[in-house]
Amino acid sequence: MSSESGKQLPENDSAGLNFDTELTLGLPGKSRSTTSDGGAKLGTKRGFLETVDLKLGDKDCVKSDDDVQEAAKSPVSKAQVVGWPPVRAYRKNAMKSCKYVKVAVDGAPYLRKVDLEMYNSYQQLLSSLEDMFSCFTIRNYLNEKKIVDQVNGIEYVPTYEDKDGDWMLVGDVPWQMFVESCKRLRLMKSTEAIGLGEDLNL
Amino acid sequence: MESSELKGGKDSQISDELSELRMESSELKKAKDSPISDESNRRSSFPDEVLERVISLLNSHRDRSSVSLVCKDWYNMERWSRTHIFIGNCYSVSPEIVARRFPKIRSLTLKGKPRFSDFNLVPQNWGADVHAWLVVFAAKYPFLEELRLKRMTISDASLEFLALSFPNFKALSLLSCDGFSTNGLAAIATHCKNLTELDIHENDIDDKGGGWLSCFPESFTSLEVLNFANMTSDINFDALERLISRCKSVRVLKVNRSISLEQLQRLLANAPQLTELGTGSFTQELAQRQYEELESAFNNCKNIHTLSGLWEVKGLYLPALYPVSTHLTFLNLSYAVLQSDELAKLLVHCPQLRRLWVLDTVEDKGLEAVGSNCPLLEELRVFPADPFDEEIVHGVTEAGFVAVSYGCPRLHYVLYFCRQMTNAAVATVVQNCPDFTHFRLCIMTPGQPDYLTNEPMDEAFGAVVKTCTKLQRLSVSGYLTDLTFEYIGTYAKNLETLSVAFAGSSDWGMQCVLGGCPKLRKLEIRDCPFGNAALLSGLEKYESMRSLWMSACNVTMNGCRLLAREMPRLNVEVMKEEGSDDDGRADKVYVYRSIAGQRRDAPSSVLTL
Numbered sequence: 001m002s003s004e005s006g007k008q009l010p011e012n013d014s015a016g017l018n019f020d021t022e023l024t025l026g027l028p029g030k031s032r033s034t035t036s037d038g039g040a041k042l043g044t045k046r047g048f049l050e051t052v053d054l055k056l057g058d059k060d061c062v063k064s065d066d067d068v069q070e071a072a073k074s075p076v077s078k079a080q081v082v083g084w085p086p087v088r089a090y091r092k093n094a095m096k097s098c099k100y101v102k103v104a105v106d107g108a109p110y111l112r113k114v115d116l117e118m119y120n121s122y123q124q125l126l127s128s129l130e131d132m133f134s135c136f137t138i139r140n141y142l143n144e145k146k147i148v149d150q151v152n153g154i155e156y157v158p159t160y161e162d163k164d165g166d167w168m169l170v171g172d173v174p175w176q177m178f179v180e181s182c183k184r185l186r187l188m189k190s191t192e193a194i195g196l197g198e199d200l201n202l
Numbered sequence: 203m204e205s206s207e208l209k210g211g212k213d214s215q216i217s218d219e220l221s222e223l224r225m226e227s228s229e230l231k232k233a234k235d236s237p238i239s240d241e242s243n244r245r246s247s248f249p250d251e252v253l254e255r256v257i258s259l260l261n262s263h264r265d266r267s268s269v270s271l272v273c274k275d276w277y278n279m280e281r282w283s284r285t286h287i288f289i290g291n292c293y294s295v296s297p298e299i300v301a302r303r304f305p306k307i308r309s310l311t312l313k314g315k316p317r318f319s320d321f322n323l324v325p326q327n328w329g330a331d332v333h334a335w336l337v338v339f340a341a342k343y344p345f346l347e348e349l350r351l352k353r354m355t356i357s358d359a360s361l362e363f364l365a366l367s368f369p370n371f372k373a374l375s376l377l378s379c380d381g382f383s384t385n386g387l388a389a390i391a392t393h394c395k396n397l398t399e400l401d402i403h404e405n406d407i408d409d410k411g412g413g414w415l416s417c418f419p420e421s422f423t424s425l426e427v428l429n430f431a432n433m434t435s436d437i438n439f440d441a442l443e444r445l446i447s448r449c450k451s452v453r454v455l456k457v458n459r460s461i462s463l464e465q466l467q468r469l470l471a472n473a474p475q476l477t478e479l480g481t482g483s484f485t486q487e488l489a490q491r492q493y494e495e496l497e498s499a500f501n502n503c504k505n506i507h508t509l510s511g512l513w514e515v516k517g518l519y520l521p522a523l524y525p526v527s528t529h530l531t532f533l534n535l536s537y538a539v540l541q542s543d544e545l546a547k548l549l550v551h552c553p554q555l556r557r558l559w560v561l562d563t564v565e566d567k568g569l570e571a572v573g574s575n576c577p578l579l580e581e582l583r584v585f586p587a588d589p590f591d592e593e594i595v596h597g598v599t600e601a602g603f604v605a606v607s608y609g610c611p612r613l614h615y616v617l618y619f620c621r622q623m624t625n626a627a628v629a630t631v632v633q634n635c636p637d638f639t640h641f642r643l644c645i646m647t648p649g650q651p652d653y654l655t656n657e658p659m660d661e662a663f664g665a666v667v668k669t670c671t672k673l674q675r676l677s678v679s680g681y682l683t684d685l686t687f688e689y690i691g692t693y694a695k696n697l698e699t700l701s702v703a704f705a706g707s708s709d710w711g712m713q714c715v716l717g718g719c720p721k722l723r724k725l726e727i728r729d730c731p732f733g734n735a736a737l738l739s740g741l742e743k744y745e746s747m748r749s750l751w752m753s754a755c756n757v758t759m760n761g762c763r764l765l766a767r768e769m770p771r772l773n774v775e776v777m778k779e780e781g782s783d784d785d786g787r788a789d790k791v792y793v794y795r796s797i798a799g800q801r802r803d804a805p806s807s808v809l810t811l
Binding site: 089 | 318320321322323378404405406432485487514515516517518536537539541543563585586587588589590595596619644646648701703704728729
């Protein structure tokens with residue numbers, strides 16, 4: 001995908017009106033309805049806040065935000081110490097304005113960070129996620145945007161938290177809009193996303 | 203400068219002949235009132251002109267300090283020929299004393315605030331204002347050409363004064379300074395007709411807009427170095443483009459984020475002679491033709507050996523850099539959020555790299571690529587992308603550090619921010635790279651032990667000081683007992699700078715360092731259990747050092763008063779916390795030697811004892 005020779009223009013399939021890569025949610029085999037304008041869903045959110053339960057009963061799941069904070073607090077919470085770690089104020093401020101977001105994967109103990117400005121499309125983003133969590137592959141670019149862990153066969157669904165704090169499915173909105181509103185990403189086990197409902201029209 | 207005025211001047215790299223002469227002449231000096239004796243005439247039997255010429259070739263300020271100690275003749279010859287002066291602590295001497303001793307200064311480097319001011323530990327208005335220096339120098343050195351400031355305060359009025367007072371002014375470099383705005387830069391651009399260098403780097407500048415750059419007159423063509431990379435406002439690109447194309451000698455150009463890739467390409471087309479480039483934002487929707495033009499522009503810049511900037515870098519565009527990558531010796535990616543494979547792909551094309559700065563987003567895998575591709579690497583700095591985050595964001599670990607050490611045996615400078623480390627890993631690293639001169643390891647959670655064995659990190663730093671005999675600078679971190687400091691005092695015989703935080707068990711630790719490190723110049727300590735006994739064990743030591751900083755330790759006001767009383771040539775300054783009592787803890791102490799006496803510009807929050 002990326003140009004090795006340098007002579008080809010890097011792929012640019014963004015702008016969000018590319019039906020081929022638009023993500024939809026649904027069980028395999030179910031027909032999906034598409035609208036005439038992929039970007040028409042601007043006003044309607046398909047959040048699944050009701051079904052997202054961060055405190056999952058499964059022991060292997062990723063810790064909830066609270067647990068993560070607890071772990072980070074011992075032995076000393078670094079956010080409470082003035083001037084530590086010794087990173088210059090200038091550097092602190094310079095990094096703040098980057099558009100990069102955390103990526104959490106259910107079951108992985110660490111978060112990663114990606115700079116959304118680096119990508120032009122969902123495809124590029126997911127491909128990069130694949131590289132990052134190298135046990136995954138992306139299955140079937142064109143229709144199903146699911147990520148599958150090769151080792152244990154668990155399917156993951158990419159979700160994100162938007163500016164309003166709602167958890168959304170990645171791919172709903174045009175790419176640029178997604179970049180602007182995405183605060184963090186979470187690859188959620190699709191078994192947990194099951195309760196979302198099958199019909200996507202709101 | 204400093205050592206020649208005070209006793210106990212430090213050694214430097216001087217030739218054996220010089221040391222011999224020095225030993226002999228120190229015997230001469232004992233006869234205080236005697237005129238130049240026959241013996242000294244014999245010693246300097248070759249003509250003065252030759253000696254002057256030889257001395258004038260010395261550049262190192264330490265060598266010059268040593269030369270000036272030999273005898274009065276040499277002292278005088280040296281002072282008349284010195285053109286550049288380096289002052290590591292602006293309060294150690296006054297501008298009047300400098301001007302009296304050195305009549306021919308053309309270049310000045312001044313450092314001000316203690317280094318911990320970078321991390322907000324020093325109160326605002328602490329001092330280090332350069333204006334008094336400028337006033338004296340305007341009278342005594344009207345031919346001044348260069349001014350380099352670090353951690354100083356400089357106002358717009360001072361910048362304008364500078365621009366108007368020194369007609370031959372050529373080079374201004376401001377690093378980590380504050381107190382000025384872009385208006386001051388406008389004054390420099392407007393009035394300094396002979397300017398060759400304007401280097402504005404990581405300052406706390408009040409950025410009121412980019413108009414300053416348009417102030418360079420159309421007749422101005424002497425610019426060689428321009429760095430405004432860390433300024434935020436948009437500048438007038440046309441003005442910049444015209445400036446660069448008419449200044450044929452520009453060799454260093456570091457632009458800010460507001461410059462797009464397309465604009466960068468136009469600048470490069472006008473300046474193929476560049477040796478150092480700081481790009482702007484490296485992300486933009488580029489058409490095929492534009493991308494090719496960019497790549498072609500890089501291809502024409504055969505001399506670029508230093509590359510930085512690359513904000514918001516689009517990994518996909520990195521291949522445009524490949525034409526210059528092969529010649530790169532210094533690559534600064536510390537503002538580029540790259541993942542491991544993106545870095546790996548780029549490094550394949552950078553076999554000549556000597557210095558590399560990256561963010562920890564590249565992770566251990568990225569560092570493995572460093573080890574595999576950069577065998578000539580001498581310096582590595584890994585900065586944390588998100589140091590203040592509560593959540594566990596993966597960065598680099600001991601594995602990455604070890605991987606680099608296997609691939610880069612010439613590594614001698616490291617700055618490494620990580621969240622976990624082991625004693626064994628550090629031991630392996632220094633075994634692979636015994637030539638460390640600068641070893642700065644920051645385990646970001648304070649007081650964290652070896653995460654595998656749960657032991658203190660004492661053995662890690664013990665291995666560093668035992669193995670790396672050339673070590674000049676050390677920053678320690680993690681859970682450390684006094685044993686670390688015993689090791690440092692015993693083995694670190696070339697250590698000049700030591701930074702300590704959240705470490706040690708008792709006064710003994712600090713005492714070991716003060717008693718054991720003969721070349722120690724700068725000691726900065728925070729949040730350690732060192733008290734008055736430790737502070738006072740270094741009474742005489744501090745006169746051979748530039749400075750001591752202690753904050754959030756167990757030192758009291760009485761201890762500081764005692765120090766001040768015993769050592770009149772030291773300035774002992776205590777920064778008071780609001781509402782603290784006078785007899786209790788001295789929360790922040792800054793001690794430094796000075797021949798200028800107590801400073802008169804201390805704010806009310808700073809108490810000089």
